[in-house]
Amino acid sequence: MSSTExxxxxxxxxxxxxxxxxxxMEEHPMLPWEKRCHALLDVLATHQIVNTxxxxxxxxxxxxxxxxxxxxxxxxxVSAVNVLLEKRILTPDQIAxxxxxxxxxxx
Amino acid sequence: xTLPAQPSHDHDHDHDHDHPHPGVAKDEEPYxxxxxxxLAVRELLIEAGLxxxxxxxxxxxxxxxxxxxxxxxxxxxxxxDPDFKERLLKDGSAASEEMGITMYDGAHLIVHENTDKVHNxxxxxxxxxxPRPVLGLPPDWYxxxxxxxxxxxxxRAVLKEFGTVLPDEVGIxxxxxxxxxxxxxxxxxxxGTEEMTEQELADLVTRDSMIGVTVVKSSLAQRNGSHx
Numbered sequence: 001m002s003s004t005e006x007x008x009x010x011x012x013x014x015x016x017x018x019x020x021x022x023x024x025m026e027e028h029p030m031l032p033w034e035k036r037c038h039a040l041l042d043v044l045a046t047h048q049i050v051n052t053x054x055x056x057x058x059x060x061x062x063x064x065x066x067x068x069x070x071x072x073x074x075x076x077x078v079s080a081v082n083v084l085l086e087k088r089i090l091t092p093d094q095i096a097x098x099x100x101x102x103x104x105x106x107x
Numbered sequence: 108x109t110l111p112a113q114p115s116h117d118h119d120h121d122h123d124h125d126h127p128h129p130g131v132a133k134d135e136e137p138y139x140x141x142x143x144x145x146l147a148v149r150e151l152l153i154e155a156g157l158x159x160x161x162x163x164x165x166x167x168x169x170x171x172x173x174x175x176x177x178x179x180x181x182x183x184x185x186x187x188d189p190d191f192k193e194r195l196l197k198d199g200s201a202a203s204e205e206m207g208i209t210m211y212d213g214a215h216l217i218v219h220e221n222t223d224k225v226h227n228x229x230x231x232x233x234x235x236x237x238p239r240p241v242l243g244l245p246p247d248w249y250x251x252x253x254x255x256x257x258x259x260x261x262x263r264a265v266l267k268e269f270g271t272v273l274p275d276e277v278g279i280x281x282x283x284x285x286x287x288x289x290x291x292x293x294x295x296x297x298x299g300t301e302e303m304t305e306q307e308l309a310d311l312v313t314r315d316s317m318i319g320v321t322v323v324k325s326s327l328a329q330r331n332g333s334h335x
Contacts, residue, residue, distance in 0.1 A: 045211065
């Protein structure tokens with residue numbers, strides 16, 4: 001297999017059957033924002049605004065570097081944002097303005 | 108877990124308390140770009156009238172209410188009620204609905220029964236699909252790449268890491284979940300539990316046994332952290 005072939009035949013999420021280390025059974029407690037994020041994605045799925053499959057595909061579309069570096073719920077929210085932008089439900093300006101406003105509100 | 112760097116703390120508003128308060132915002136969580144992003148998306152969608160704040164709070168309540176205790180009740184019912192078990196194996200979603208457990212987003216609950224000949228286990232190689240309405244949130248190891256990568260390739264070695272060693276003649280079926288198909292394992296009812304009530308049986312059933320990485324033991328004393 002050529003050096004790049006596996007990048008094409010297996011997208012970053014598609015890891016079933018690969019070699020990997022021993023299973024790390026350490027649990028981390030869910031952070032409050034992670035629970036809010038989970039609940040938000042559930043509500044979006046209920047309304048079919050971003051469904052489970054779109055969210056999974058959105059994570060896949062982040063590419064292997066981002067997938068490798070972001071935590072689980074960080075991937076979820078970035079995936080959801082990208083799907084919402086693709087569907088033109090939200091615009092980049094709306095998100096930029098709102099995150100700026102929130103950051104200022106929290107100071 | 109690694110959070111992004113704390114924001115610089117050089118703003119000049121009045122403080123009525125002593126420093127330091129290392130990056131802790133008013134909601135007592137460390138600053139996180141991603142936490143703010145979640146809040147931004149939620150507020151924008153609420154403002155657009157696409158979702159409501161009530162729905163979001165209600166969903167947090169639902170998340171808090173789900174746990175493996177629900178799955179354990181389903182398993183204990185199946186062990187004690189052959190008709191229910193038949194319905195459960197035929198249509199897991201409909202049978203768990205009888206017990207007030209509702210699936211979501213078109214996901215179907217599919218139940219596989221362990222026998223003397225076949226042991227079943229569940230994985231989601233692509234992401235983290237999991238029967239949340241009956242088991243709550245998945246453990247971190249279920250979402251991590253080690254389990255996802257190896258469960259479909261060397262299930263016996265994986266099971267051994269969970270302390271589960273099965274006879275060679277027992278076949279292992281690994282079920283790879285997706286957004287629409289969520290699997291629950293109906294563990295083998297342990298010998299010596301014939302006199303137990305449904306509730307006593309439910310107390311024996313662990314989360315990991317319903318994922319299929321362990322088996323149910325007949326004695327509470329064999330369980331770690333059991334409390335009756």
